[in-house]
Structures are given as C-alpha cells and as structure tokens.
Amino acid sequence: MKQTTNLRINGTSYVHEVEPRLLLIHYLREVAGLTGPHIGCETSICGACTVAIDGKVVKSCAMFAVQADGSDILTIEGVAASGTLGAMQEAFWNEHGLQCGFCTPGMIMASRQLLERNPTPTEAEIRHGIDGNLCRCTGYQHIVNAVQAAAKAGA
Amino acid sequence: MSTTISVTEKLVGKSVRRREDPRLITGTATYVDDLKLPGMHHACILRSPHAAAKIRSIDISAAQSHPGVVAVFTGPDVAGVGPVPCGASLPGLRVPHHAILATGRVYYVGHAVAVVVATDRYVAADALDLIEVDYEPTAAVADPEKALEPGAPAVHPEWPDNVSFTYHQEGGEPEKAFAEAEVVVKQRITSQRLVPMPMETRGCVAEYHAAEKSLTLWSSTQIPHLLRTLVGQMLGLIENRVRVITPEVGGGFGCKLNVYAEEALTSFVAMKIGKPVKWIESRRENFLCTIHGRGHVDYYEIAAKRDGTVLGLRLKLIQDLGAYQQLLTPAIPTLSVLMMPGLYKFRNISADIVGVFTNCVPTDAYRGAGRPEATHGVERMMDLLAVELKMDPAEIRLKNFIGNDEFPYATATGLSYDSGDYAAPLKKALDLVNYRELREDQRKAREQGRLMGIGISTYGELCAFGPSPATPAGGWESATVKIDPSGKVTVLTGASPHGQGEETTFAQIAADELGVPIDDVIVLHGDTAIVQYGIGTFGSRGTAVGGAALYFALKDLRAKIKKFGEMMLESDDVTFSGGVCTCNKTGNTVSLAQIAGMSYRAMRLPVNEEPGMQATRFWEPPNFAFPFGAHIAVTEIDRETGHVAVSRYVAVDDCGNIINPLLVAGQVHGGVAQGLGQSLWEQAVYDDTGQLITGELMDYAVPKATMMPWIETAHTTTPSPVNPLGVKGVGEAGTIGCSPAVVNSVVDALSPPGVRHIDMPMTPEKVWKVLEGARA
Numbered sequence: 001m002k003q004t005t006n007l008r009i010n011g012t013s014y015v016h017e018v019e020p021r022l023l024l025i026h027y028l029r030e031v032a033g034l035t036g037p038h039i040g041c042e043t044s045i046c047g048a049c050t051v052a053i054d055g056k057v058v059k060s061c062a063m064f065a066v067q068a069d070g071s072d073i074l075t076i077e078g079v080a081a082s083g084t085l086g087a088m089q090e091a092f093w094n095e096h097g098l099q100c101g102f103c104t105p106g107m108i109m110a111s112r113q114l115l116e117r118n119p120t121p122t123e124a125e126i127r128h129g130i131d132g133n134l135c136r137c138t139g140y141q142h143i144v145n146a147v148q149a150a151a152k153a154g155a
Numbered sequence: 156m157s158t159t160i161s162v163t164e165k166l167v168g169k170s171v172r173r174r175e176d177p178r179l180i181t182g183t184a185t186y187v188d189d190l191k192l193p194g195m196h197h198a199c200i201l202r203s204p205h206a207a208a209k210i211r212s213i214d215i216s217a218a219q220s221h222p223g224v225v226a227v228f229t230g231p232d233v234a235g236v237g238p239v240p241c242g243a244s245l246p247g248l249r250v251p252h253h254a255i256l257a258t259g260r261v262y263y264v265g266h267a268v269a270v271v272v273a274t275d276r277y278v279a280a281d282a283l284d285l286i287e288v289d290y291e292p293t294a295a296v297a298d299p300e301k302a303l304e305p306g307a308p309a310v311h312p313e314w315p316d317n318v319s320f321t322y323h324q325e326g327g328e329p330e331k332a333f334a335e336a337e338v339v340v341k342q343r344i345t346s347q348r349l350v351p352m353p354m355e356t357r358g359c360v361a362e363y364h365a366a367e368k369s370l371t372l373w374s375s376t377q378i379p380h381l382l383r384t385l386v387g388q389m390l391g392l393i394e395n396r397v398r399v400i401t402p403e404v405g406g407g408f409g410c411k412l413n414v415y416a417e418e419a420l421t422s423f424v425a426m427k428i429g430k431p432v433k434w435i436e437s438r439r440e441n442f443l444c445t446i447h448g449r450g451h452v453d454y455y456e457i458a459a460k461r462d463g464t465v466l467g468l469r470l471k472l473i474q475d476l477g478a479y480q481q482l483l484t485p486a487i488p489t490l491s492v493l494m495m496p497g498l499y500k501f502r503n504i505s506a507d508i509v510g511v512f513t514n515c516v517p518t519d520a521y522r523g524a525g526r527p528e529a530t531h532g533v534e535r536m537m538d539l540l541a542v543e544l545k546m547d548p549a550e551i552r553l554k555n556f557i558g559n560d561e562f563p564y565a566t567a568t569g570l571s572y573d574s575g576d577y578a579a580p581l582k583k584a585l586d587l588v589n590y591r592e593l594r595e596d597q598r599k600a601r602e603q604g605r606l607m608g609i610g611i612s613t614y615g616e617l618c619a620f621g622p623s624p625a626t627p628a629g630g631w632e633s634a635t636v637k638i639d640p641s642g643k644v645t646v647l648t649g650a651s652p653h654g655q656g657e658e659t660t661f662a663q664i665a666a667d668e669l670g671v672p673i674d675d676v677i678v679l680h681g682d683t684a685i686v687q688y689g690i691g692t693f694g695s696r697g698t699a700v701g702g703a704a705l706y707f708a709l710k711d712l713r714a715k716i717k718k719f720g721e722m723m724l725e726s727d728d729v730t731f732s733g734g735v736c737t738c739n740k741t742g743n744t745v746s747l748a749q750i751a752g753m754s755y756r757a758m759r760l761p762v763n764e765e766p767g768m769q770a771t772r773f774w775e776p777p778n779f780a781f782p783f784g785a786h787i788a789v790t791e792i793d794r795e796t797g798h799v800a801v802s803r804y805v806a807v808d809d810c811g812n813i814i815n816p817l818l819v820a821g822q823v824h825g826g827v828a829q830g831l832g833q834s835l836w837e838q839a840v841y842d843d844t845g846q847l848i849t850g851e852l853m854d855y856a857v858p859k860a861t862m863m864p865w866i867e868t869a870h871t872t873t874p875s876p877v878n879p880l881g882v883k884g885v886g887e888a889g890t891i892g893c894s895p896a897v898v899n900s901v902v903d904a905l906s907p908p909g910v911r912h913i914d915m916p917m918t919p920e921k922v923w924k925v926l927e928g929a930r931a
Contacts, residue, residue: 022277035185036181036182036183040354041438042437092180098176100403100404100405101180102354102405102406127860134857134859135860137654138828
C-alpha cells in the first residue's frame with residue numbers, strides 16, 4: 001500500500017506515492033533525483049547521506065520517506081542553489097577538505113549545522129561535531145581547517 | 156590554505172585549489188550509483204552464509220516468479236564466463252578456478268551464489284530471500300597458521316596442505332652473517348587483515364548493444380583499461396567493442412585495483428536480459444566480498460654487531476591469501492620481501508614466503524600493499540635491537556642508514572634505490588619534537604608513574620610502479636595532449652585518479668609547460684573510448700609515471716609549436732615562452748591560439764611537420780622511485796583502561812619534488828589516518844568457523860574525527876632522478892611510515908613494566924591485558 005508523501009526539498013514541492021518502507025535516502029536519490037547525498041553504509045553510521053530536515057541534520061538512511069512527510073528538506077544541492085557557493089563549500093574547496101568527495105555532501109551539511117550551533121568552535125568541538133560523519137581520505141585535518149576557515153568567514 | 160594564482164606565475168609547487176572540487180562540493184558529481192539509464196534493471200547477489208560448504212541444491216523457482224523479477228542466475232548459468240583473473244605469476248603458483256558464481260561449493264562467507272535481476276533494487280533484495288540453498292557445511296579454517304597445521308581442513312580439497320605457493324629470496328650470505336653475529340634478536344610480528352573501506356563501495360552499470368555486440372561498463376575502478384581487456388576476455392567479447400567508463404570514484408585505496416566477479420556478472424546479466432543493469436555493493440558486502448589488505452604473520456630475525464651495526468635480516472612470512480587469488484594477491488607479499496631491508500645497509504637477507512589458502516575473502520593490494528608490512532617488520536626489529544643493545548632508537552638508525560654517496564644503491568633484495576638523504580628527515584623530525592627535551596619529559600613522566608612513549612619510524616617505500624619487466628601488467632603510463640584550434644588544451648591521462656587530484660596537478664604541469672592559464676587546460680581520464688590505453692592509478696604512480704608521460708607529450712608539443720612559430724615569424728631565432736612564440740630579433744609574436752589555428756588550417760606547414768597539434772607519449776619508467784621519511788609518535792597510555800592517546804604526531808616525508816603542497820599534505824594526513832587505524836583500532840576478525848565478526852561499521856573501527864591527533868607535517872626534498880619531474884610519489888607514505896612509529900611508541904611507553912612487543916591493533920583491551928601480564 002503506497003502512501004502519499006508531501007515534501008519540500010531545496011525550496012521545491014515534491015508529491016509522490018511511495019512504499020512506506022522506502023528509505024528517505026532512496027527517495028531523495030531515486031524518486032526526487034537528488035544524488036548529492038550518498039549511500040555509504042545504509043546503517044546510519046557513515047553520514048554520507050546527511051541532509052537537513054526542518055533545520056536539523058539527519059542521516060537520511062535512518063528514516064523512511066513517509067516519516068519526513070510534510071517537512072522541509074535541504075540537501076547539498078540546495079546549499080548553492082542560487083549559483084553562489086556557500087561559505088562552507090568555499091572553505092572546503094580552499095582548504096582541500098575533500099579528496100574523493102564521496103563523504104563531502106554529508107560532511108558539509110554536518111559542518112554547517114555545527115557552525116549554526118556554535119559559531120566559534122574549538123578544534124575539539126569541530127571534531128566532535130563531525131564525529132558522526134566518516135571520511136576515509138583526509139584524516140579529517142583539512143576538514144577541521146575548512147570549518148575553522150568558514151567560522152572565521154562568519155558562515 | 157590554497158593560494159591565488161596570477162597567470163604569469165609558475166604553478167608547479169603552488170597550493171592550487173582543486174579543479175575537481177566544484178562538482179564535488181555541490182553534490183553534482185556523478186558516481187556510479189548516480190547513473191540512471193532508460194530501462195535500467197537492478198541486480199542483487201545472494202551470498203554464502205557459510206565459510207565452507209557443499210551446495211546440495213538451489214531452488215530459485217519462488218524468486219523467479221516473484222513480481223518484478225526478470226531473471227535469476229546460478230553457477231551453471233555462468234559456466235561459459237571465464238574465471239576471475241589472477242595477473243600475478245610465481246613459480247609453482249596454485250591458482251584455484253575462480254568462477255563468477257559458486258558452483259558446487261562455497262569457500263568463504265560472502266561467496267556469490269546467485270544473482271537476481273529485477274525492475275527495482277528493493278524487489279531484487281526481496282527475491283534473494285526466496286532463494287533456497289541447501290548447504291552441507293564442512294570444516295573451515297580462517298587462521299593461516301592453523302591452515303598450515305597437519306590435519307587442518309583443506310580450503311580447496313585438491314590441495315590438502317593449503318599452500319598456494321612458497322617463495323624464497325636471498326641476497327648476500329645470510330647464513331654466514333647470522334653465524335658471525337654478536338647479537339641475534341627474534342620476534343614474531345603480525346600485520347592483521349584490514350578492510351580498505353572506501354566511502355563509496357564497489358558498483359557497476361552494464362549496458363549491452365546487441366546489434367553492435369558492444370558492451371559499455373561503468374565501474375568504480377582504479378584500472379579502466381586493464382578492466383576492459385580482462386572483463387572482455389572473461390565474457391568472450393572483442394576488446395574494441397568493450398568500453399569501460401569510470402565515473403567519479405569514491406576512493407579505492409587499492410581495493411579497486413582489481414577485476415571482480417561482479418563486474419563480469421553484471422555485464423553477463425545485462426547481455427542476457429537485453430537491458431542495462433546496475434549492481435551496487437552494500438556496505439555489508441563490501442566488508443565480506445571486496446578484497447582485504449595485509450594478513451601477515453612474520454617471523455623475523457636480525458643479526459648485528461654489539462656496536463649496533465646490522466649484518467643480516469631473516470624473514471619467514473606467512474601470507475593469508477584467503478580462498479582465491481584476485482588480480483595481484485600472490486604478488487603482494489613479494490613486495491614485502493623487496494622492501495625488507497628498509498633504509499639500512501643489510502647486505503645479507505633471507506626470506507621465505509608461504510602463501511596460504513584460508514576460508515576468507517582474498518587479500519590483495521591495500522594502501523601500501525606489502526610495504527607497510529615490510530616497514531613495520533624492519534622498524535620493529537631495529538627498535539628491538541636498540542633495546543637489546545641499550546642504544547637510542549634514533550642513534551641505531553643513523554648508524555645504519557645507507558649513505559648519501561651510495562646512490563644509486565643496490566639492495567640485497569635486488570632493487571636500486573634511486574636517491575636519498577635518509578638522515579635528513581629523521582634529524583628534522585627529531586628537531587621538530589625537540590627529541591632531547593622530550594626524552595627528559597619522558598624520564599619525569601616515568602618518575603610520576605606515567606606511561607609515556609616515543610616511537611620513531613624511518614621508512615622507505617617502493618613507489619611509482621614501475622618498470623614493466625617488474626610489474627604484472629605494463630608499468631608504463633600514457634598521456635595525450637591536444638591543443639584545439641582555439642589554443643585550449645586537453646590532457647588525456649591513462650592514469651585513473653579517484654581522489655588524488657590529478658585533474659589539478661596535471662593541469663598545473665601543462666599550464667606551466669605551455670605558458671597558458673590553468674583554466675585553459677582540462678584533464679580527462681577514465682573512459683576507454685576517449686583515452687588512449689593506460690594502466691591506472693595505484694602504487695603511488697599517478698604523477699611519478701603518468702605525470703612523466705604528460706611531461707614528454709608536452710615537450711613534443713613545445714617543439715612542434717616552436718617550429719610553427721619559426722615558420723609564422725619567418726625566423727629561426729624564436730623562443731616559445733608564456734604561451735607565445737617570440738622572434739628574438741624583431742620582437743614579433745604569435746600566440747598559441749594563432750599557432751594552433753594555423754596547424755589545423757594548414758595553409759602552410761613547417762618542413763617535416765604534420766597538421767594538427769596533438770602528441771601522445773607512452774612513458775616507460777627505467778626504475779621505481781623510492782620516497783622515504785621519518786615519523787615520530789608520542790603516546791601516553793592509561794594504566795587503568797589501556798587506552799592509547801597519541802599526544803603528538805610528526806611526519807617528515809621526502810617525496811621528491813612537490814607539484815602541489817596542499818594535496819601532498821592531504822595525502823599524508825589520509826595515509827597516516829589509515830596507518831593509525833591499523834595501529835590502534837582496525838582488524839578484520841574471522842572466528843574459527845570463518846565468520847567475519849567485524850563485518851560492519853558498528854564493529855570495524857574506522858577512525859573518526861575525534862580519534863585522530865593533529866598531524867604535523869614537514870618535508871625534505873630529494874628529487875628522484877628516475878623521472879623528469881623529480882617526483883617520487885606520496886600516496887602511500889603516510890600509511891607506510893605510521894604503524895611502526897605508533898607501535899614503537901607504545902612499546903616504549905610499556906617498557907618500564909617489561910613489555911617487549913605488542914601486535915596491532917593496540918586496542919585498549921589488548922594493551923590492558925599486556926599490562927596485566929607484565930604486572931603478573
């Protein structure tokens with residue numbers, strides 16, 4: 001039995017009939033066609049699928065699409081929707097905060113939330129803030145630098 | 156922090172921010188799972204829950220009739236597909252037939268048994284549960300040393316001793332050296348199985364055009380051209396009708412330097428059903444079915460004089476191969492043997508490898524591939540020798556380094572080290588940590604009862620793979636440079652970067668050589684229909700071999716540009732610089748765009764020149780390159796919990812000339828993270844029945860941001876004479892240098908209670924038990 005799901009994603013309204021068991025990440029990628037969020041584990045550990053739901057970052061493999069019904073979702077595609085990179089994106093670029101880029105959309109979403117909650121984080125606070133997002137390439141150091149640079153830029 | 160570049164500046168050596176990044180930071184890059192082709196179906200694979208079992212029967216009928224399922228295939232259906240290839244050869248090597256689906260028996264947990272194709276990936280996954288396999292479990296063996304014991308279960312019944320190969324290598328007179336030694340130190344040292352764990356799992360999409368008998372295979376691989384050749388052979392397709400495309404690749408670390416059953420299986424399925432098919436590996440499958448790394452049990456003996464002069468090194472190496480030979484499986488431990496002398500003047504070497512089958516997923520190349528194991532061994536042995544002789548670990552290293560005047564240095568294992576100043580990074584690292592003061596701090600800490608350790612590792616690595624006679628495939632790399640009629644530059648590299656950033660570093664090189672803005676250059680890779688044959692990206696070879704090929708192609712083009720310039724300026728005294736040809740007599744100039752335009756319009760041509768502005772070079776390296784460096788780790792151990800805190804980590808690497816310091820730092824950080832992961836947390840643990848009990852991210856401890864120390868990096872620069880760029884390679888350095896520094900540090904911390912050695916991973920539980928044992 002499919003259910004109607006109403007979502008607002010990156011400012012656009014999406015209405016679809018979906019199976020209740022459809023994970024939100026699969027909805028975003030396969031139904032809404034937003035492949036920025038990635039699937040790294042499907043078990044809510046790696047954070048590659050991180051998106052913001054009603055302003056709070058969530059691992060979108062950890063909930064069903066129908067559970068997000070009525071909510072406002074921001075994915076990485078919505079961060080630079082105006083065509084201008086966000087300050088966190090610029091910082092990741094300048095500081096080489098990514099290599100293969102697979103974790104990056106989720107990492108940027110988590111980092112943005114971190115600065116929203118704490119605009120002047122210490123190194124330890126940054127590491128804590130991105131601890132739910134795995135990166136296998138960077139050793140996190142340039143990501144820490146990026147978040148610090150974004151904080152300095154007043155992101 | 157990246158720098159802003161003005162057009163006239165040289166770019167090589169600058170921290171240019173990456174040209175790959177805009178698509179990656181906006182979520183608009185296309186990884187293989189992002190592909191959506193019209194009519195595309197999805198494949199899911201049923202995998203064995205047993206490490207060893209006979210398959211009595213498989214009932215696929217319920218799965219076949221499940222709504223949405225298009226086809227189900229089992230072993231007999233794919234009997235016509237060639238085996239998964241092993242590219243390495245050793246004398247007497249036993250290579251089991253590696254069918255793409257198990258037939259009759261399964262050999263490890265995760266072994267592919269059946270494939271379901273459906274309209275939707277959820278439906279395909281549902282249908283897997285409807286397949287009934289009647290297994291008759293048999294005894295399994297997962298530990299390579301147990302597999303060698305008499306009466307151990309035979310992984311492959313035809314080879315009851317579980318030995319795939321033995322290999323002996325010797326240099327100098329090891330027997331004599333050990334007989335004459337004043338001191339001999341022995342130690343068993345393990346390098347545990349690791350899961351490479353790129354953030355993107357494997358995956359592929361296959362599309363077959365029956366009318367043209369052509370296959371397009373998108374795969375998350377490090378070796379598109381080799382994959383094309385080999386998967387084409389497996390499927391009986393004509394090579395030029397197979398096109399392999401690597402879309403964005405989300406990390407590889409060696410595990411995508413391979414040809415996997417699933418790449419052929421997905422292609423086979425697409426050919427059978429006449430529709431594009433996608434298979435994406437789940438993370439659980441990635442743990443179970445993608446190759447693992449390491450898997451060594453090493454027995455070392457070091458011979459020395461009482462003054463600390465090393466004389467000889469002996470190694471018995473037991474390599475856990477797993478159940479099959481993947482592309483390079485048996486070659487990996489031979490790399491360990493080649494690098495076992497490290498940076499020292501060991502003139503007498505003896506090594507024996509036993510390659511052992513186990514009921515586990517195969518091991519193969521993982522970041523460093525044989526060289527971290529070798530470095531770990533020799534660096535642990537140097538520390539054990541220092542302890543035995545009551546020498547300082549820095550002093551014993553400085554005493555035994557190969558001297559600066561001895562290059563090229565012929566090792567006892569048959570290598571020729573290209574260039575080096577091995578003491579320089581060690582001295583720099585000692586300065587950075589203020590070594591003398593640090594030892595004083597340690598003395599005070601010990602007085603207070605604290606367990607503080609200082610660990611040194613001085614590593615060398617065999618990189619820039621490599622001369623073709625010494626590699627399983629060709630060891631060269633290719634590059635094409637095309638200049639359009641408008642003067643814009645396209646570089647096609649046979650390397651296949653997947654995070655390393657060669658779209659940037661190669662553009663830096665091309666922009667410098669042609670004197671054009673970097674934005675005039677694009678770098679393409681990873682599509683066999685577009686790029687000339689190439690080898691791929693692995694073994695720290697991308698820039699050292701692929702970059703050198705690019706350099707020579709650019710050199711050819713520079714010569715051609717100059718000839719056109721001479722013709723157009725009607726002068727034989729012309730300089731090509733800054734993107735223009737200038738007549739040195741008149742000062743008249745023609746731009747690269749004018750020259751390129753002329754070369755295609757071809758109204759006039761220089762003598763003996765063809766139209767067009769394009770050059771291709773295949774560059775064969777005359778040798779490997781040998782980066783080196785020194786890492787120092789300072790640790791402190793919590794007596795109550797066994798927790799190891801890394802309070803300081805200094806990495807001084809010499810990777811030759813540096814094209815982009817920002818990217819080099821990134822490679823070192825990431826490499827150290829993987830080395831630290833091995834040192835402290837990561838291990839693929841199989842139980843006695845062959846179940847992988849660290850088979851998910853809940854149980855397998857990939858380093859998180861809070862687990863990583865700040866990594867202080869520095870460099871010394873010794874250009875390699877092997878390639879014209881003077882680069883040595885840096886992709887694996889961090890991993891290779893790290894683990895011995897950390898283990899040496901922890902052993903140093905635990906030395907007051909009398910601890911002599913500890914194996915990785917040094918989890919709190921293990922460290923605590925070692926401490927308890929030492930107290931008892």
